[in-house]
Amino acid sequence: MSGNAGRLSIERIRAIRTAPEGIRLVIVKIETATPGLYGLGCATFTQRPLAVCSAIEDYLDPLLRGADAQRIEDCWHVARLSSYWRDGPVLNNALGGVDMALWDLLGKVAGLPLYQLFGGKLRDRARVYVHAHGRDAREVADAARAWLERGFSAIRCQVGEADAGTYGVGAAGTAAQQAAFDPDRYARAVPELFAHLREELGWEVDLLHDTHERLAPPAAVRLAKELERFGLYFLEDVVAPEDHAWLEHLRRHAAVPLAIGELATRSEDLAKLAAARLVDYLRPHLSDLGGITPARKLAALAEAFGVRTAWHGPGDASPVAHAANLHLDLALSNFGIQEWTPLGDASREVFPGAPTTESGGLVANDQPGLGIDLDETAAARYPYPEDNLNGSWRPVRLADGSVIRP
Ligand code: GCO
Numbered sequence: 001m002s003g004n005a006g007r008l009s010i011e012r013i014r015a016i017r018t019a020p021e022g023i024r025l026v027i028v029k030i031e032t033a034t035p036g037l038y039g040l041g042c043a044t045f046t047q048r049p050l051a052v053c054s055a056i057e058d059y060l061d062p063l064l065r066g067a068d069a070q071r072i073e074d075c076w077h078v079a080r081l082s083s084y085w086r087d088g089p090v091l092n093n094a095l096g097g098v099d100m101a102l103w104d105l106l107g108k109v110a111g112l113p114l115y116q117l118f119g120g121k122l123r124d125r126a127r128v129y130v131h132a133h134g135r136d137a138r139e140v141a142d143a144a145r146a147w148l149e150r151g152f153s154a155i156r157c158q159v160g161e162a163d164a165g166t167y168g169v170g171a172a173g174t175a176a177q178q179a180a181f182d183p184d185r186y187a188r189a190v191p192e193l194f195a196h197l198r199e200e201l202g203w204e205v206d207l208l209h210d211t212h213e214r215l216a217p218p219a220a221v222r223l224a225k226e227l228e229r230f231g232l233y234f235l236e237d238v239v240a241p242e243d244h245a246w247l248e249h250l251r252r253h254a255a256v257p258l259a260i261g262e263l264a265t266r267s268e269d270l271a272k273l274a275a276a277r278l279v280d281y282l283r284p285h286l287s288d289l290g291g292i293t294p295a296r297k298l299a300a301l302a303e304a305f306g307v308r309t310a311w312h313g314p315g316d317a318s319p320v321a322h323a324a325n326l327h328l329d330l331a332l333s334n335f336g337i338q339e340w341t342p343l344g345d346a347s348r349e350v351f352p353g354a355p356t357t358e359s360g361g362l363v364a365n366d367q368p369g370l371g372i373d374l375d376e377t378a379a380a381r382y383p384y385p386e387d388n389l390n391g392s393w394r395p396v397r398l399a400d401g402s403v404i405r406p
Pocket residue numbers: 046047210212262312313314315316339
């Protein structure tokens with residue numbers, strides 16, 4: 001197909017469910033009339049995967065069948081505007097997965113890895129940050145040290161308490177997460193954690209923290225101030241999207257680099273933060289934003305304001321999403337850092353060609369498109385876990401029983 005500028009009809013769009021690491025993933029596969037020529041995308045919204053599958057198979061598949069897969073921009077707008085009520089995480093993840101698969105296809109048709117279509121590599125690898133957590137500062141320091149020994153130099157650190165969890169300590173929905181969350185105790189534990197980490201690990205390592213919108217804005221401002229002296233690489237989601245108006249106030253009080261964006265479904269919301277210099281790193285979940293198409297536009301705009309990227313790369317981004325993140329990382333001049341969750345054997349079995357790490361950074365292979373495949377037979381060996389909530393998170397509560405953000 002190399003060099004074919006002609007029409008490439010979409011034959012069918014499928015949503016494939018698989019959970020190689022027990023996390024519900026949604027993979028989009030766009031099939032064309034040419035046997036063996038297909039595109040892959042990630043549409044994972046792990047707490048509502050079935051709703052995303054329906055958006056893909058019941059709506060986008062019939063809508064886009066027969067469309068020219070090479071008209072990505074047109075397909076994107078047609079799909080987005082095909083429901084009068086638009087955007088939001090369910091529809092966007094579906095759209096984003098389809099968009100990614102169209103880009104993958106384009107790369108395959110061109111015979112080029114996507115980073116080439118994005119303007120070519122600016123760097124050989126994308127520096128990553130990994131996650132360390134523990135029940136107390138000592139455990140976190142041990143976990144961080146283990147990453148340093150493996151060649152990683154940027155580490156996100158989260159601390160819990162022996163009896164109560166917080167975001168990043170214990171998987172969501174586990175008993176630890178269900179124990180009452182104490183915001184004051186958390187706000188005291190975090191500066192103590194970083195004091196300990198600086199003492200134990202020194203100042204060469206880049207440390208990050210995700211507050212996961214757990215604190216009320218005034219407490220979040222205070223935490224940011226207290227963390228100033230530890231020289232974090234960035235502090236993430238210090239306030240919730242609903243509270244972004246607080247960022248101006250926070251900026252005046254704390255010189256801490258801020259990262260925001262994994263909850264964003266509208267580029268406009270993040271563009272405004274970048275233009276007002278209220279954020280230093282934008283980190284949307286690619287599919288939640290609507291895919292590679294809007295992400296490239298947002299990154300270009302952010303560059304004009306000196307804001308960098310740090311695309312969302314947790315365990316509930318599939319290896320296909322990690323590959324999409326990586327191709328952007330390699331080609332964007334305002335790339336900052338990439339969140340990375342190392343893949344287990346099952347993921348590598350289901351997704352041949354998934355990105356690998358080298359000296360603390362992600363490297364891409366030189367295969368066309370995203371350079372990743374999906375072994376459907378292997379994928380079928382890892383069905384979604386059985387659980388009557390289909391992936392919904394259980395509530396996080398304060399001691400008085402009230403529900404707070406996760
Ligand atoms: C991160 C995120 C994730 C999200 C998760 C939601 O910074 O990696 O906060 O861990 O909580 O992706 O499903």
